[in-house]
Amino acid sequence: MNFTPHNRVLIQGISDPLATIHASHMKTYGTRLVAGVSPGYGGTEVHGIPVFDLVEMALSAVGEIDTTIIFTHPYAALDAALEAIAAGIRQIVLITEGIPPLDMVKLLRKAEMTETLVVGPNSPGVIVPGQLLLGIHPTEFYTPGSVGLISRSGTLTYEIARELTLAGLGQSMGVCIGGDAIMGSSFPQWLEIMDEDEHTDIIVLVGEIGGDSEEEAAHYIAEAIDKPVIAYVAGQTAPKGRRVGHAGAIIASQISILGSEIGTAASKITAFERAKIPVANYPSQIPTLVKKTLRIPTKHSSV
Structure with missing residues (x-):
């Protein structure tokens, strides 16, 4: 994967x-935006970025492209992503929210066949602080x-980045x-990426109620990740059995094959604790757990 300032x-x-x-x-952040695509434009x-009608035309004019960031209408996102894959682009960031589930299934099948990394949908993207912004993260928090x-969760990503920065x-x-x-890349994929990243010493994983991705991540961390991990699960006070607003936080405990507790905050926290992963009770506790794990002295204010 190419997440450097040289990313085109x-x-x-x-x-x-x-x-x-x-x-x-x-x-402004320094990302090398070499082209844009909007049919008819x-x-x-x-902002000085040349716009083309087709991805193929953009590549012919500006050369190789590493990553595409997709802002299209949800019903046009599949075609946009498939066009990018056909042009040889192997990193796709889907900012678009509400892409039809069957479209995502088709996209993920194609992505798997072509070894394409898909971030999202409904994602603010990826940021390498001080070097690269692929999406809509508020850079002042990093x-x-x-x-x-x-x-x-996008907003929780920002909040916890700010907590870490302030600490x-x-x-x-x-x-x-x-x-x-239905999401593209998973927790295990990104855990592996960060475990292999020479600039990362510790990983903070932020989950939320719904689905079983956190349980899967906990198992993967115990089996395959060498670097220390801190976890936080949002939605601990949500009423059990009620569907909540965030699109990704649909409680899956109603699916009998997964058991009555899968998808709840308790299930996810238990999975992390079994894997011996420290779990923060609230976002502001994360920096303390990070410092404790890395054995960084914590400053105490004098009275």
């Missing part, structure tokens, strides 16, 4: 107002460092895997 980036749906705004932010520019941050703990990378029901 395309934006699909760059004429969308949200994409236009964040294209400016990414460019070919020949124009957005600072360079050695803490890898993986989350299912003097910079981040090596931050990624939100997405909040829709």
